[in-house]
Amino acid sequence: MFPRPIQQSAPAVRWLYSIALPVALLLWLFPLLGVALTSLRPASDLAQGNYFGMPSGIAWENYVYIFTETPIGQYMVNSLWVTIPTVIGAVSLSLMTGFALAVYGFRGNILVFFMFVAGNFVPFQILMVPVRDMTLQLGMYDTWYGLALFHIAFQTGFCTLFMRNFIKALPYELIEAARVEGVVEWRIFWFIVLPLMRPAIAALSVLVFTFIWNDFFWATVLTQGVDSQPITAGLSSLNGQWIAQWHLVSAGSILAALPPVLMFFLMQKHFIAGLTLGAVK
Amino acid sequence: QDKRVVTWNADYDPIPLAAAEALIADFEAANPEIDVQLNNFDHEAYKNAIRNFLTADPPDLANWYAANRMRPFVEAGLFADISDVWADNGLTDALASSVLSSTIDGKQYAVPYTYYQWGIYYNRDAYKAAGVDLPGEGGVSWDQFLQNCEKFKAAGIDCVTTGSSALWPVAGIFDYVSMRTNGYQFHSDLAAGKISWTSPEARAVFENFGKLQPYVTANHAAIDWQDAAALLVQGKAANYVMGNFAVGVFKEGGMTNDNLGFMVFPEITAGIARSEEAPTDTVHLTSGAKNPDDAKKLLAFIASADAQTKWNGAVGQLPTNKNASVDAADPFLTAGFQALSTATGGIAQFWDRDADAEYAKAGMEGFQQFLVQPDQLEAILERLEQTRLRLYPQ
Amino acid sequence: MTGVTLQNVVKRYGDAQVIHGVDLTVEDGEFCVFVGPSGCGKSTLLRMVAGLEETSSGAIRIGARDVTHADPSERGVAMVFQTYALYPHMTVAENMGFGLKMTGHPKAEIEKKVAEAARILKLEDYLARKPKALSGGQRQRVAIGRAIVRGPDVFLFDEPLSNLDAELRVEMRVEIARLHREIGATMIYVTHDQVEAMTLADKIVVLRKGKVEQVGKPLELYHNPDNKFVAGFIGSPAMNFVSGVVEGGSVTAAGLGGAVAAAVKLPASGKVAVGLRPQHLRVIDGATHRVDMTEALGGVSFIHVTGPTGEKLVVEAKGDVIPQAGTSVGIGFDAADALFFDDASGLRLR
């Protein structure tokens, strides 16, 4: 309703709007487009200073190169190893904590809940030294599971907040109705709450997936080698090697950006629902 | 199959790695009862990893750097005293140039096996393009160098280039200006926090540094040393104060022995014995070593002239053992060998290895800032002095 | 015997007491309706019977069993919620059979019972649909069906029709009445709709601020309220009240224009309230009351008048010939229709 629907304004304005839309989009995504283009430029173009002109050809070989000559594939696999268990772990844990916090009014409920919320906002830095130290002591430093374990723990805070609010928003009568019908609590959780949580689970999974995939800080802190570093950290160290080879940096960037972008496009509805429901990260 | 195992953690890039493996093969051939297991790390990751594995799961040997860089580990008792290796193999003599940097409190903790010289690499084509006379065999004088810079500037060519986004390249320039102005001992004392930044000597260094400043590539703070190398290759810059490892990059960029030149940094204060920068890489015995005896054998082997000749020959660096030889076909190596062996003033490690880590960092930031904002000199000096007083209370 | 008995039942939320010792017996097979103003505790009382709220003190018995502290599932009750509370991810059949499935009944039995309930409620054609694809009335039927399937002793309804529009409400009301006749189970029904209460109930319980004001058959409450609150609450439009003074055994109500003969036992002196329903009043010639407004609804008209004391009255009139707003009229009534209430306690004087 706000602003006034464009359909109600003069044809000239409508025409202007239809022009302005793509132009604005182009400007907005300009850096991204530039990088995408650069990733397809042959190295020779860059060497000749042809940074922005017509590329002399489409160089898919840049992608071939980074796959064959650099461990980017390994980095991506590492990312998956970290991301997928984290999504599964954090979501399933938070389903239970969220249910407990939303449905049972035990003492300290609100306190525990606020703990989760507050933990969610904590600057990573304050956790860094002890978490790194602990991971080291546990012998999980520089392993995907060390990183995933931390992510699960940390994301549980956010996910619980999200799940609790979602379950709270379900009509409480549903649970009461089931109780009157003689359904025990865990079955209520399994047969009533869980199926209704499906959209939330989807939204959260997508969200957590992108968060974790894009995480850089913990990747730097808790991993260091090709064998366990996820793509973000990997890209950063490759960037150190690909000095002045912007076509490679660009190709790597595009690759690193691809999974979350795909995820976003496939699960757009859930993603945005998740963001606005959870709203905090 | 009852070989005794020696474990060795290293941080080699592919070429040095191959050379190290060859070295190990030679050693194992000579000592068939010993099995050396090299565990190679990513170069950057290694700096982090060493702090962990020395405590958690120490190998027998570990790569690291000499001088101040090894001090924390020595003080935490993580590196073992190997004075006996030095004594037993006559290394004090063979590795004479590296004794100082391997020694803490009178004991040796490292076996140096390679270093590389720093100096000025220049593009002959750029000289020609700007109509500047090529430097002669012994380089140019300071005044001449500055005059050349003026000409380069007129021709739109950066006289001196560097890429300081990682900070350390500026330290190379500063070290040279510092050593040429006040000599090696001054550099060493400055790095050790013994000299005030506001002293006349220090000011003199910055004055000379300031003469160079206008001719240094603008925006060097935003680029990496490789980016700057590209500028030299493309002839957009004429001179580059760098370590010998950069030669590979220059050549990859298309330069050849014909248009790439090397000279030592010009003399500034007349009469000061010339000193050079040559960062040394070392291998250490860890305190937690499980097989120290065989590890010491390997250390001795690494220190030997033959092993060093071979390894450095493969990698293109200079051996620390004075009895080793270098590839005569490589003009830069021979020049470097020549420069170092005639450096009567002394061999410096490099600012960030001679100085304590925190102090080194503060210093480099100051150098970089000075190259960007020379008018901030007073503020920079004052800040550095404060840092010095904090880290080295008088 | 599966009636419901409440014995001095009390509910407290923290410090706030919302149910103040309710005693009530609902007979086996009876249709009992709770009415009362919003917030009086109808829902709370019902939910205590269901076991969804803890009982702070007192006892609740269903049949002979004391269920005061029993789990909802063990009480043999079924509840129909205002919001229906259908499980949105299950079909109608699954919704209805869910309770049985969870308590481990065999599949065939569940199916039979669901089919039976669907027949009673004419839901056969919708069994495979999800609740979303149903109209409001159909959803309401499914909610009732879910209750029927389990064959409970007691049905509980919390304003089951208030989310339906007027027309459907009438229809479903008739449906529930039929259902009660058909199954004959004990039912407790919460509503704030006069008509529902009057037409459905065997017994109406009027609640006010967590206390029972009166219990009785609908017309009994209408004609024979125990107190001023019930008199004013039951019946629409509401009863007119005029304050009167007892003087020497008779009542003088200035708002009605004078003395009212009272065939009841009056206090020696003091104030009373005289109650008269709009249909018991009529407009006559006179000049005691001023007409504020008239509302002609076709078959019937309501005349709002203000008496000499400023008290407002509503008069129901048949036919269309009604006085103009602003004119003055008199008010006539049959004193036998008047009810009298003690002014302080509100109790009916009989």
Next chain:
Amino acid sequence: MTGVTLQNVVKRYGDAQVIHGVDLTVEDGEFCVFVGPSGCGKSTLLRMVAGLEETSSGAIRIGARDVTHADPSERGVAMVFQTYALYPHMTVAENMGFGLKMTGHPKAEIEKKVAEAARILKLEDYLARKPKALSGGQRQRVAIGRAIVRGPDVFLFDEPLSNLDAELRVEMRVEIARLHREIGATMIYVTHDQVEAMTLADKIVVLRKGKVEQVGKPLELYHNPDNKFVAGFIGSPAMNFVSGVVEGGSVTAAGLGGAVAAAVKLPASGKVAVGLRPQHLRVIDGATHRVDMTEALGGVSFIHVTGPTGEKLVVEAKGDVIPQAGTSVGIGFDAADALFFDDASGLRLR
């Protein structure tokens, strides 16, 4: 002259036409009510007058000005929404003064006008409160106050009372009637509540599917509907319709048990619908109709019966003596009360 005139007004949404050429004149100071079934276009029509919906074709005039394409704020109208649409972040006073503030009136003047409106609506004590802290009725008053403050020529109301509970609704209805008497501005009022329409309107407009079915005074529509739709729509409970057959100048309605004398011009032959309001029917001895259900509401009872043809009738009965469900009765009526409608067109036969 600030009446409202609609001239062949049409509204289309894309291809769907929802208002089909409405002609209507609302006189200056008149209280005009739009009624009709849900979705018939009442709100749309009102919003077109307000300028919130574009008018696809036709003309709208307010007073002498053609406002068909004028901006809402320029039309001199004020609207009261069903949801009140109060600005939640402003106090009552700010809410009421907002319109004047937007049009740049000086502060002192705004304050004066707000105070005046608050006095009329008895809102003086709440001026500093936010809407959240008000009851439903008070909010409604603020919404009206906001309209008053701007001193518009025409007030528009879209079901302003439907979010209030029954009691408040009556109260606010009286309030609005008083307001209209007091300000005397032109008002257009949309509702689906029979009683509101009958009691408030000077003129009722019955809409159906985007067309005007009949316009007239309330009782005129009640007693003298133009067609079957209006007859069935106005009056509650609704009129009973029984189909009859014209035979030789008289009507035979089997559902009523035989011939009905018709004092109207009948077609030569064919079917007609006979309309009789519940209060015009009475239960008599007989066995033509079966009693389905009875609803005793106290003063009045409704008896639902099914005739021999299966047609259902509702009979209104005074008093409490009513037949039992399941018994058989006869139906009596006065033929003069019956209305006759053409079966095909639904038009009233007169």
Next chain:
Amino acid sequence: MFTIYVLWPIVQSITLSFYDWNGLYNKDGQFTGTFVGMGNYAELVSDPAFETSLWNNLKWLVLYMAALPLGLFIAIFLNQTVTGIRLYKSLFFFPFVISQVVVGLIFAWFYAPNFGLFYLLTQSITGQGTAILADPDLVTYGIIAAGLWPQIAYVMILYLTGLNNVAPDQIEAARLDGAKGLKMLWYVVLPQLRPATFIAVIVTVIGALRSFDLVSIMTNGGPFGSSRVLSYYMFEMALGEYGFRMGYGAAIAVVLFAIMMVFITGFIWKMWRDETER
């Protein structure tokens, strides 16, 4: 688990901030730090790098807020129903989905001296190319601009959903009241967007204070530390090549935590109010 990984470390960090520790255990695995009391904090007060970081953080905080009006502007621009608008909305949202690492690289490329688009742009305008990342006075703004890109996208989505929930009847009432354009926005729409604004402020503040990735990727805090922020400085001190002063790093983290705590408290307080109102 949450306790082990989140709550307990906070306590540990605070404890650690009173020690001087180089991150090494000796060969017996014993902690080698020494207790220095408030020493680390005392040092912080006089540490110019810390001061720079704090200032930069302040700049981040203030300038990041620009994401709010800009995001709102784009949201309003896109809040129409024309064909394909859904696609437009999601494309506009793109930057947010991309890793900050990638964003950093993209902008580094954009700012690169000599051939970076921004450099060329400034060159063509002023004749003198500006290498933002080499300029100590501009570098922080350059990084903030990069950070704003995804942040604006995020805020935009929040506002878009907010706009979706704006009560149409209030807008209509305001139209009748004669409010238009900016007045409408200011008096009627914005107050209704308060929840969205609140969340946007929170995420923006957190984003500003967590600004680690971009600094690390784009400049490593340089040139000469002028683009440091607390979060990066902490990392540098604790795990950087010239760092390994764990205690000092912990002290920085505690300061950062204290700043954040102000906002966390605000958020919790508001949530608590909502919760109890319900």
